[in-house]
Amino acid sequence: MPEKTFIEAIHDAMDEEMARDPSVVLLGEDVGLRGGVFRASTGLIEKYGERRVIDTPLAESSIAGVAIGMALNGLRPIAEMQFADFSFPAFNQIQSEAARFHYRSNGGWSVPLVVRMPYGGGPGVHGALYHSQSVEAFYAHIPGLKVVLPGTPYDAKGMLKAAIRDDDPVIFLEHKRAYRSVRGEVPDGDYTVPLGPAEVRREGRHVTIFAYGYMLHESLRAAEELAKSGVECTVVDVRSLKPLDVKTIAEAARLTGRVLVVHEDNRSFGAGAEIAAIVAEEALMYLDAPVRRLTGPDVPGIGFNHVFEVEFTPDAAKIARAARELAEF
């Protein structure tokens, strides 16, 4: 099986879906001639033409609004927000229209839309305040949306294909650090990965770590490190926040009774709080330690300076330290 980078997997998914289904279109800032600022859509405008790969004005509200209109009229648009940080002008379109059209029309209409958003920061990204944000909690709070954050190239391709074929609006979040630093086996040809189920990436009996996106890889590195000193971790890839795989989360929590949730997003009211609540509701009688969160702090953005980036971002060393404390509790 060929090894590919995360961004190649994204590219392949869009390419294959556009070839398979003429109703799939791509629109966003610089997605055409430039091939996307991260080069996710390289070569697609040449292959499918400018009626299907559309360079838009610099106006996210319009990108989302146009895409919703397309979706209501028979197309399957992929709307790219150049950075997740820029999706806020489009937030009203997404939450007021895309998310509730199906409900509002009593199931008569649906919005088969994918909004792709590169998100996140951390050491080396140098995204600073306006190119580093994690936005998953905002969108996961909205009923009517699906919100997924694949961590591996395999999932990136399989879940993007599933998202394009899904009849509901899907917020598809791609971590910028994963784009070129994460490689993995990606099969050629067609396959999908369902949106919803979490995946247990590693099993161990002492501590359960929940993570997603790029933090999955830092967590796996931490687990590797801890195993050398006899602390065995279960690592669960919560690659879909909406829908959330309550069953797998509860089972993994019961397995060890010690739970650590890791995310780069700000701490308060984040995915960690939701997962912790589910653990409390579903696995209380199995808990042997307080549920811990290891997250980005509650500050408005990651500073540009490298020291700030390191300080803000959870990494393998911080995860290992927090997990070890839980193991010793």
Place this chain on the structure above:
Amino acid sequence: MDITVRMPQLGESVTEGTVSAWLKKPGDRVERYEPLLEVITDKVNAEVPSPESGVVKELLVAEGQTVPVGTPICVLEGEGAGAGAPAPPTAEAAQAGPAEAGTARAARPEAGPGAGAAGTEASARGRYSPAVRRLAREHGVDLALVRGTGAGGRVTREDVERFVREAAEAPAGRPVAAEAPAAQAPAATPAPAPALAAGQPAGPVAPPEPGPDDEVVPLTPIRRSIAQNMVLSTSTIPRAWSMVEADVTGLERLIRARGEEFRAREGVALTYLPFAVLAAVAGLRAVPRLNASWAGDRIIVHRRIHIGIAVATEAGLIVPVIRDADRLSIAGLARAIAELAEKARAGRLTLAEVQGGTFTVDNTGALGTELSVPIVVPGQTGIVTTERAKRKPVAVGDAIAIRTMMPLCLSMDHRVVDGADAGRFLGVMRARLESFDEATGLY
């Protein structure tokens, strides 16, 4: 300046209290008179207010632990702390700055042995995680016997699992009894308990050991308190007992004729109990000596009549008190009884509502019994039960009639009263019960 908070005396004759919940944790600020903890005493839960304003420094008694009145339970850092005193830790401190909460906590394991150990150990002892408690219940493990290897000597899930494994492997096949807590003997290794395992009783009366098919039920504060009172009563009070039968045909008719209307109007059922209380009060008025306490070298006769009524709850028998029962009508008594019974079943009685009874009435007939030998509540002189009212043939004049008869059983402290007093009391109570009929006013 440190302030020591002690287990308060939450009522006369209350000698110990169980901390049921701490409402503040170390580092929390507490205002004077703000609730600091919840205490379970004999039969009620009470919130204990903080005696002073300050910051909670240390909790000395874990939740679930029972200590005598006056035992220090908590240390507060008072307002008078000098200017140079370190700022009290706040919730924000754990989160301040971009450093993860984990960073601050991570410092603990490296701080070296002994540093802050006393505090954490005291707070860890007696507090168990849900997983540990579940395992202990499943395997019938007494957690006090398990050596903790977690932070501050905490018993972890693995510790319980190891304990169960080792107990199963121990020669006698019974729990390893002699394992010392970690704080006293860190190096202690589990050893079988030889003497006990050999079946020799440890004392004159060895408590029975549970077998494999038995269930072990831990004592609740209520159960313990009932047990203590019963032992105190039967071992100190020379009890005498008498019984009479009252003809309650009229009362039965009254309840049947007007019960429904009463319930519609008052919202509570009309039962025998308020009539029994009213009749007992009449008896006490005639024989004040039965409304008294034995006080060693003298007898204290109570002028006010506070009637305890026995209420069966899921947790056990509770006896809330109708204060000044002699001032209430039938309707007033019915309402007071319903209110107290409901509070008792909901566990919401206050200490004032279970204390100060001077005599007890127990409608055991509601449980279907026909004869009881009740136990006198320590501090009181008498207790009367009303038994099941039953239709039976009795002689009325020279004829035989079917009447509804209710036995009344009185136990009394023979140090305070004699048989003649009992006879008089029961006679008055019977006459009062027999006086009710459909025309009786309820208000």
